[in-house]
Amino acid sequence: MAQVQKCFGSHKALKGVDLEVRKGEFFTLLGPSGCGKTTLLRIIAGLELPDSGHVLLGGQDITRLPAAKRQVNTVFQSYALFPHLNIFENVAFGLKARQIEPFEVRRRVAEKLEMLGLDGLDKRYPHQLSGGQKQRVALARALVNEPDILLLDEPMSALDAHLRTQVQEELRRLQRELKQTFILVTHDQDEAMVVSDRIAVMREGLVEQVGEPREVYSKPRNQFVAEFLGAANIIAARRDGGRVVTSLGSFDLSAAPAWDEGSLAIRPERIVLADGQDGDGNWVRAKVREAIYRGQSLDVWLTPDDSAAGDPFKVRVRTHGKDHLRPGDQVSLFFPPEDLVALDQA
Amino acid sequence: MPDDYSKIPDNKTGPPLMAPLPDEAETDPNLVTWYGGIHRRKDLTRRGSYLLGPGLVWLLLFLALPATGLLALSLAQRGDFGQIHWVFTLENYKRLAGFGLFGWTPDHLLILGRSLWVGLVTTVICVLLAYPLTFYIATRPPKTRSRLLFLLVIPFWTNVVVRAYAWLLILSPQLFPAKLAAFFGLIPAGSPLFPGSLATFLGMVSTFLPFVALPLYSSVERMNWELLEAARDLYANRVQVFLQAILPQTRPGLTVGVIVTFIPAMAMFVVTDLLGGSKYMLIGNLIQNQFGQARDWPFGAALCLALMALTMVGLALYRRWGDPRDDNGSPAGGGRP
């Protein structure tokens, strides 16, 4: 299998999605609820048929192949463990359904149970397990089949926040060890950042951007992506020769935008905060409106002095939390050219 | 491991994202995904029919068809020897309304009204007893609670004939209740306390109390008692506490209880037959009479339809008042005493 390709053109929930997932990568479908990411996952799993379009696995069209005949396994959001079977039987289900020899079944199940730290629980029943354990059983039950693709449908949504972080890291480690293709569906951008090799950000049945976490985060293509992946300052702007002019002043960009009029985005933590210093290019003077201490960071809302017509434009800046800023303080802001991103019109 | 990851081919030269797909082959509309499988719609329908078929045919043959037959029969004529003449007539309904051979009599309407009345009184008494009973059970410690519930389930399943028989025994002249009544001159000495209204209602209430109490209990058990406390602080008046705090919370269970009591109570045959005597003839007894000794099936069918109409009124009230989705109260899911 050289490449995993999926092309869709399903209506309503999916308005023509075209994606390519590479073998051995951890791919994440990220988006708000109702964006079609789960539908997409179910189409890959074979639990749903697209109205049109194709699903290709290693070059083979599997669009109409039923779930039972696809080398694709799913970890369901509800885990969907079989309540009448114990953990061993749950994990062994897929192997037994394909009539694999009992000896081999036992070996492979034991291997996966051990890998996921479930050894000793094989005689328990699902209702006797904790949420985290159930999740790992669901994972083992899918992985034991050594699928070409493992699909994970919001697998962390039933876990509490503390456990979630831990499980995310484990999941990442597991995927690297197994070198299997994982496709995760989530609405949690932090989760997507932690685990993924690449992320597809989806909205209303369309893919807005695909890329590595770093790329999607620091170089969002449009306002939706910029705002969905954490906080962003969005500034209306127009092009004027090599520079970009905004209500805050004019800025240099590392790459010139493709539009004449559009918007710029910059992450709060990329804006450099300094008092006293000043300069010509990309410097803005501003007054502190509000400072919110968040422990690891300090969120500062600022009103630029040169804000056109006294418009109380707000800029959000995130610093390390060492600064002691009070409302009314005068500060200077530096907008690094490489961190200012020109957004597509969207 | 990160090395492997970096070996992943670059996507930048790949196909453009979000581009409309060429050659959008429509998926076969006859294929559907259903419970994880991909099937032809035709296959699903065929297999579904195999499963559905026998039960459906049975219910049509012995339920839907007879029901329609009953309707037709109610519009037919009784022959002189009890046979059925399939001639269209409204005679049976006219008789039901009281227009008989010898002018207007309220006899049949009285029986209909009495059925409603007995059903209503029985239901009201049962509800009045069921509230304290379920509150008492719900406030016991868990072990006592399950034992008391068991004590409610037993009479729920006790055969109605057996229970009516037990009352015949209790009310017989040699035992204390009848002797007491005779002592006060209410009945002649040496005669039993049945047939009569006391015996009828004793029998009815003891038959239906579990039918109200069990569904009601399922609501009372889930009740938020803090709301009750709050209501007690807010309203001085107990009636208001009941109306504002208890009734809204117990309405689903209460509605199920009322329905499974009122409808069969109205149509009761056994209890009124054994304990009521001729003065407590209800529509159930009248129907049995038409299909039995009187051999007037068309009139019996008309009575059945009248009873069905009363049932529909009851069910309409249920639809409006109770949320059927909360309906998991009575263990039988309904009642057939």
Add this chain to the structure above:
Amino acid sequence: MNAKRPVVALIAIVSLIFLYVPSLAVAIFSVNNAKYGLLWKGFTWKWYTQLFSNQAILDAALNSLFVAVISTAVATVLGTALALGLDRFPWPRRGVKAMDLLVHLPVVTPDIILAAALVLTFSLLRKLSSVFEMGMFTLILGHITFQISFVTLVVRSRLAALGRDIDEAARDLYASGRYLFFRVTLPLLMPGIMAGAMLAFTLSLDDFMISFFTHGPDSVTLPIYIYSSVRRGISPEIHALSTMVLLITVVLVVIAERLSRFRREG
């Protein structure tokens, strides 16, 4: 409000006593050594031993059991298939609604109407074949008719509780249709089927109205036997028989309780 509690307790306890006193009285008089009258003449088992030598009673008990077993078996199979057929196939919504109405009909209609309707049907079918003479056969047909509904309702509620996820998970794990049904659906549905069967069995044993209308001279069941003897007056033999019926009820309720507890824990 504290003053109200004793009143609540009093009404509750009186209600429970009220439910049990008649049956207890019957049980007590069933071991009274007096053929007539209700004076205490000492303890005896003789009414019970007489029960077992009374052929009519033995026949009635056997009939009740026979009818209950046969009708429950048929109704459980038909009702379960009906529930599966209704719930697990993509029928048009209207069709399902109409079926729902049909299935609910025997649950909500007074049983005397159902009984009358069956009498009519059998009388018409009798013109086609004499097997529809009132008797064991018609009695069983009548019982199955109302039992199907109850089995279907119980099994359907269990099916609804199972949801779609489990099926999809099994399919995702390479299960064929047959494997899915026998390894997942059926085992998970079993408690519901058992509960439905138990309910159908109890309803059949307990039924008076349908049996009263559709039985024949060869198929007198226990409730009908008791009813016709009661019309002739109370007797110690009927005390004993009633007590036996009551005890059977208790046993059945205990079994049902155990089954449902096992279901909840398992």
